[in-house]
Each structure stands twice: as structure tokens, then as C-alpha cells.
Amino acid sequence: MQVLVLGAGAWGTAVALAACRHPAAHQVTLWARNPAQADAMRQQRSNTQYLPGIALPDTLHLVSGAIAPLLSTADLVILATPVSALRAMLTTLRTAPTLPPHCPVVWLCKGVEPPAGDHPVITGLLPHEVQAQVAPGLRTGVLSGPSFALEVAQDKPTALVAASPHPAVQQALLAAFHSGTVRIYANEDSIGVELGGAVKNVLAIATGFCDGLELGLNARAALVTRGLAEMTRLGVALGAKPETFMGMAGVGDLVLTATGNLSRNRKVGLLLAQGLTLPQILSSLGHVAEGVYCARAVLQRATQAGVEMPITQGVVQLLDGQASPARIVQELLAREPAQE
Ligand SMILES: NC(=O)C1=CN([C@@H]2O[C@H](COP(=O)(O)OP(=O)(O)OC[C@H]3O[C@@H](n4cnc5c(N)ncnc54)[C@H](O)[C@@H]3O)[C@@H](O)[C@H]2O)C=CC1
Numbered sequence: 001m002q003v004l005v006l007g008a009g010a011w012g013t014a015v016a017l018a019a020c021r022h023p024a025a026h027q028v029t030l031w032a033r034n035p036a037q038a039d040a041m042r043q044q045r046s047n048t049q050y051l052p053g054i055a056l057p058d059t060l061h062l063v064s065g066a067i068a069p070l071l072s073t074a075d076l077v078i079l080a081t082p083v084s085a086l087r088a089m090l091t092t093l094r095t096a097p098t099l100p101p102h103c104p105v106v107w108l109c110k111g112v113e114p115p116a117g118d119h120p121v122i123t124g125l126l127p128h129e130v131q132a133q134v135a136p137g138l139r140t141g142v143l144s145g146p147s148f149a150l151e152v153a154q155d156k157p158t159a160l161v162a163a164s165p166h167p168a169v170q171q172a173l174l175a176a177f178h179s180g181t182v183r184i185y186a187n188e189d190s191i192g193v194e195l196g197g198a199v200k201n202v203l204a205i206a207t208g209f210c211d212g213l214e215l216g217l218n219a220r221a222a223l224v225t226r227g228l229a230e231m232t233r234l235g236v237a238l239g240a241k242p243e244t245f246m247g248m249a250g251v252g253d254l255v256l257t258a259t260g261n262l263s264r265n266r267k268v269g270l271l272l273a274q275g276l277t278l279p280q281i282l283s284s285l286g287h288v289a290e291g292v293y294c295a296r297a298v299l300q301r302a303t304q305a306g307v308e309m310p311i312t313q314g315v316v317q318l319l320d321g322q323a324s325p326a327r328i329v330q331e332l333l334a335r336e337p338a339q340e
């Protein structure tokens with residue numbers, strides 16, 4: 001297969017490496033937005049900015065520049081940018097006459113669309129809803145699940161979920177990645193898989209904050225469990241299947257990101273608890289932490305759907321500096337007793 005990965009951050013690079021390692025010897029091209037980054041990666045055979053310490057094989061083709069000429073030979077196109085860039089990337093694909101008809105297009109981003117000035121539509125659109133607006137003719141899907149880029153790059157065992165209403169898209173992802181250390185589970189529930197990926201980032205900020213305040217392991221387990229409940233409530237209200245949240249994109253990715261110290265979102269919570277400001281944290285992170293940008297949009301989407309998300313609401317208050325840490329914790333603990 002010819003696999004084209006658009007976006008050379010940590011995850012795009014790791015996914016490109018996983019495709020390179022597949023025994024079917026795929027031809028893999030990794031596109032970087034920044035030409036200087038592509039040059040540096042070619043010279044050093046390493047992505048020192050986003051995935052330092054990992055050698056890039058000579059077989060990985062590293063490029064930048066115009067996307068359209070790269071599309072004509074692609075059997076699978078992977079969009080590896082943050083969710084904020086998804087609309088523009090899909091527009092580029094829709095308007096490129098070179099994209100082969102029916103070529104599977106898959107995104108890796110985990111978030112909902114943050115509000116932006118030029119498209120004041122419903123806030124908090126899931127990636128497939130953005131696609132329905134700007135590129136409805138494309139055959140698309142999402143690759144998600146518990147997967148720190150570094151561990152995938154290090155060839156450590158990882159299970160992912162490939163969600164799409166199109167069996168051909170699921171099949172393309174299986175053919176590209178399933179082998180050796182990577183297992184791919186197929187799923188038709190794009191709503192649930194995308195929503196799980198988005199909300200777990202917000203919840204990882206909450207658990208990082210809880211751990212940073214040293215509230216204890218009991219509190220963390222309670223946050224993860226009640227976080228899963230609020231993720232599932234919103235997902236089901238939007239049309240997801242409840243069982244999706246028991247799978248890789250739900251409990252799997254939530255447990256990984258909420259408790260794993262490789263998580264950027266968890267790190268945001270930990271550092272907020274230490275008293276750093278959000279701008280200080282974001283400028284030191286060097287990577288995207290999607291939960292920061294989509295927490296408010298998730299909450300607005302939940303409000304529109306009539307769904308309560310108290311932990312997400314606490315994260316929004318925290319990020320906005322609306323309430324003290326003590327008050328946020330107190331408000332969560334003081335909620336009315338409820339049935340589980
Ligand atoms: N790093 C990880 O372990 C995982 C990340 N993800 C998700 O994948 C997405 C990307 O994450 P990372 O690669 O880790 O982020 P990163 O912060 O390491 O890199 C972001 C990449 O996106 C590019 N980019 C940013 N804005 C762009 C734009 N407007 N147009 C084109 N390219 C643009 C940057 O140049 C950079 O190459 C996020 O939604 C993240 O939640 C999903 C699974 C694992």
C-alpha cells in the first residue's frame with residue numbers, strides 16, 4: 001500500500017513508523033507542514049522536535065510543500081493534525097483533483113472542533129460532523145484508542161480501534177497497521193469513538209489536577225469512573241452506542257491518559273495544581289493538549305444536548321481561572337446524592 005501521513009507531530013510520526021514496520025512493506029510518506037522540519041528530519045533521520053530519540057528508517061519518505069501532487073498514488077491518506085486543522089485539511093483534500101475516488105481518508109485527532117471566527121456553526125462538532133460539512137463525498141474514518149506515540153514508536157504492544165461506516169476504510173486500516181505489535185479492532189460507531197477520544201482528554205486534565213493536589217488514589221478512581229459515566233451520557237445522547245465506551249476508545253483511552261504520565265493533558269492538570277498558569281504550561285509543553293482547547297466546546301455541546309457533565313464543568317472553570325482549586329473540588333463533592 002502507499003500510505004500518506006499528513007502531519008509530522010508525535011502521533012503522525014509514530015503512525016508512519018508503524019506502517020513502515022508492517023511486513024507488507026508499505027510505501028510510507030510523511031508530510032510536514034514546516035519545510036525546515038522536513039529538511040531536519042531527512043538529514044538527522046529523527047523527528048527531534050516532536051519525537052526525539054526515535055530513529056526514522058531510510059524507507060520513510062519525508063516531504064513538505066504542496067499536498068495535491070502527493071495524493072494521486074495514495075491508497076490511504078491519514079490526517080495527523082490537531083482537530084483545529086481538520087477543517088482546512090479536509091477542504092484541501094476535497095478540492096484536490098488528484099485524490100483518487102474512494103481513497104480512504106482517516107483522521108487521528110482527538111477532540112471536538114473549537115470555536116473559530118469564520119465558521120460560527122454548532123460549537124463542538126465531532127470530526128465526522130466537520131467532514132459532513134466540508135467534504136461530504138469523502139470516504140472517511142477515525143483511528144483512535146489508547147496509544148501514546150512514544151510507545152508505538154518504540155514498537156511496544158498497542159491496540160487501536162478503526163471506526164468508520166465504510167467497511168473499506170476499516171479494511172484499509174487493518175491492512176496498513178494490523179500485525180506484530182499493533183492490533184486493530186474495527187467498529188462502526190464513529191460517534192462513540194470520536195467522542196471518547198475527545199472527552200478523555202478533558203478528564204485527563206481533571207485527574208492530573210486531582211493527583212497534583214494529592215487528593216489520593218480513591219479520588220482518582222472516582223474521577224475516572226464518574227468521568228466515564230459523563231462521557232457515556234453525552235455519547236449516547238449524540239447517538240453513540242453505550243458499549244463503545246467499554247472499549248478501546250472509551251475506558252481504554254481514559255485509563256491510559258488519565259493515569260499515564262506520558263499524557264500531555266494529564267501534565268496540564270498536574271502543573272495547574274502546582275500553581276503554574278495556563279499560558280506558562282502551554283508554552284512549555286511543546287505539543288498540543290487537545291483537552292485545553294475543547295473542554296468548553298464539549299460542555300457547550302453537552303448543554304445543548306441537555307446532558308450534565310460536572311467534571312468537565314470543573315475543568316472549564318479551572319482552565320478559565322473562574323474558581324479556586326479548593327472550590328472546584330468542594331463543588332464536585334457537594335453535589336446531591338445520586339443513583340450510580
Ligand atoms: N501524541 C499522542 O500520543 C497521540 C496524539 N493523538 C492525537 O493526534 C493529534 C495530533 O497530536 P500530536 O501529533 O501528538 O501533536 P503534536 O503537538 O506532537 O504535533 C502537532 C502536529 O500538527 C501540526 N499542525 C498543527 N497545526 C497544523 C495545521 N494548521 N496544518 C497542518 N499541520 C498542523 C504541527 O506542525 C505538528 O506537526 C491530536 O489531536 C492528538 O490528540 C492521538 C493519539 C495519540
Ligand SMILES: O=C(CO)COP(=O)(O)O
Nearest residue numbers: 145146147148263264265
Ligand atoms: O491520546 C493519547 C493517548 O491515547 C495521548 O494523550 P495526550 O494527548 O494527553 O498525550
